[in-house]
C-alpha cells in the first residue's frame with residue numbers, strides 16, 4: 536500500500552483513453568489498494584487510474600467515507616434526470632466549477648474478481664460515477680464547466696468576518 540503521486544491538469548496522461556482491464560493481476564490489486572489510499576489521503580470522493588499515471592479502465596469512488604466502490608471497465612448503461620452543481624477534481628487542485636450531470640446513473644462494471652457488477656446512484660454518487668468514467672476516456676470536468684472555473688479555497692470563517 537502506498538500513496539501515489541496525483542497527476543495534474545496539463546499532464547498529457549489525463550487526456551488519453553485508457554485500456555480495458557483483461558485480468559486482475561497482483562500488480563492490478565496493488566494499484567487498486569494504492570488508488571483507495573491515495574483518494575482517502577487527498578480527501579477525494581473518487582479517483583481514476585490515469586490520475587496516478589496508469590492508463591487502465593479502473594476507478595475508485597467513496598462519497599461517504601464508508602462506501603468504497605471499485606469499478607473495473609465501467610460503462611454507463613442508464614441515466615435519468617438532471618442535476619446542476621459544483622464539481623471539483625483532485626487533478627485540478629484548488630478549483631471548482633458548475634457542471635450539469637444526470638441525477639441518476641446506472642453503471643455496469645467488474646469487481647476485483649472480474650465478476651460483473653452493477654452500481655447505481657443519485658446526486659453526488661451519480662455525479663462521481665460520470666466524472667470518474669469520463670477520466671477513463673481522457674476527459675476532465677473543466678471541459679463541461681458552465682461559466683468560469685472558480686477558486687475553491689478551503690472554508691475559513693475569518694473570511695466572512697472580514698467582509
Ligand code: NI
Nearest residue numbers: 623624625626
Ligand atoms: Ni477527477
